[in-house]
Amino acid sequence: MVLTMxxxxxxxxxxxxxxxxxxxxxxxGEKVCSRCGLVIADDAIDRGPEWRAITLEEKAKKTRTGxxxxxxxxxxxxxxxxxxxxxxxxxxxxxxxRMKMRRLKRYDNxxxxxxxxxxxxxxxxxxxxxxxxxxxxxxxxxxxAAVLYRRALRNDLIKGRSIVGxxxxxxxxxxxxxKIPRTLREVxxxxxxxxxxxxxxxxxxLRELNLKMPIDYPMKFVPKIASKIEVSRETDRMAVKIxxxxxxxxTLIGKDPRGMAAAALYLACxxxxxxxxxxxxxxxxxxxxxxxxxxxRDLEKMAEQTSSGGSYEHDIRLDLTE
Numbered sequence: 001m002v003l004t005m006x007x008x009x010x011x012x013x014x015x016x017x018x019x020x021x022x023x024x025x026x027x028x029g030e031k032v033c034s035r036c037g038l039v040i041a042d043d044a045i046d047r048g049p050e051w052r053a054i055t056l057e058e059k060a061k062k063t064r065t066g067x068x069x070x071x072x073x074x075x076x077x078x079x080x081x082x083x084x085x086x087x088x089x090x091x092x093x094x095x096x097x098r099m100k101m102r103r104l105k106r107y108d109n110x111x112x113x114x115x116x117x118x119x120x121x122x123x124x125x126x127x128x129x130x131x132x133x134x135x136x137x138x139x140x141x142x143x144x145a146a147v148l149y150r151r152a153l154r155n156d157l158i159k160g161r162s163i164v165g166x167x168x169x170x171x172x173x174x175x176x177x178x179k180i181p182r183t184l185r186e187v188x189x190x191x192x193x194x195x196x197x198x199x200x201x202x203x204x205x206l207r208e209l210n211l212k213m214p215i216d217y218p219m220k221f222v223p224k225i226a227s228k229i230e231v232s233r234e235t236d237r238m239a240v241k242i243x244x245x246x247x248x249x250x251t252l253i254g255k256d257p258r259g260m261a262a263a264a265l266y267l268a269c270x271x272x273x274x275x276x277x278x279x280x281x282x283x284x285x286x287x288x289x290x291x292x293x294x295x296x297r298d299l300e301k302m303a304e305q306t307s308s309g310g311s312y313e314h315d316i317r318l319d320l321t322e
Contacts, residue, residue, distance in 0.1 A: 263295035
């Protein structure tokens with residue numbers, strides 16, 4: 001049983017005690033006050049299917065609707081399906097009808113890709129799904145990238161440019177908008193395009209579509225780097241805490257987020273007596289040892305200022321020369 005908590009705003013919550021938090025029980029269809037237990041409604045409509053399915057094959061057999069519309073398909077999932085050998089009741093068609101249905105299916109497939117825009121979308125969405133599978137990106141990022149690409153196609157921005165390069169830059173822009181930690185080099189390496197071409201196209205998309213990207217804070221890069229170098233969970237949490245303190249003291253302004261994340265992890269490893277070299281952490285973060293040492297100096301100054309005030313837990317002294 002899954003109980004969902006919802007906040008009632010239209011009727012002021014519970015009519016007896018006024019508590020806005022109500023609990024909905026989908027198995028019984030009741031809406032109950034979480035404070036006094038008053039049953040407010042007991043006749044909720046079940047909008048799910050009236051049939052049961054145990055396996056995926058059984059679910060696919062019983063369902064009576066297709067997939068929901070999605071921008072990651074060139075036709076948004078609204079396609080026509082032809083059965084060339086049997087009718088809707090499963091009875092076998094005669095030879096003349098089968099020939100006619102095959103001909104209709106062939107004409108339908110040709111008409112779908114008759115326009116240049118549909119052919120463009122077909123190739124772009126195929127490449128988008130391949131890149132997303134390679135980079136292990138969620139469905140929401142694919143949808144966002146497809147929307148950006150369709151906007152660019154509608155504004156006639158892709159003419160004269162590579163479709164693969166444009167969809168790669170759109171996917172990276174979607175990662176930035178959805179705050180998914182993927183670097184431009186990682187996305188371009190999964191593609192067949194050069195890093196400079198993808199970066200140039202990405203800047204072109206930002207300028208023409210007037211996109212405002214959120215700031216990349218280094219905290220979101222810490223778990224990825226920590227998993228690569230296999231440090232403890234305590235070290236991971238301490239690195240995030242250090243970066244949050246640096247954000248409060250405005251130490252992150254103008255700094256590379258991956259370099260700051262690597263420096264914070266090295267600082268946390270030192271504090272927790274976990275031996276990790278600067279080279280290993282820099283390679284895991286995709287940055288250089290020089291950048292890591294420069295960011296370490298910034299964090300060292302912040303740690304000294306904070307520890308002198310007595311509000312920091314660890315008075316850490318860094319040895320910047322390994």
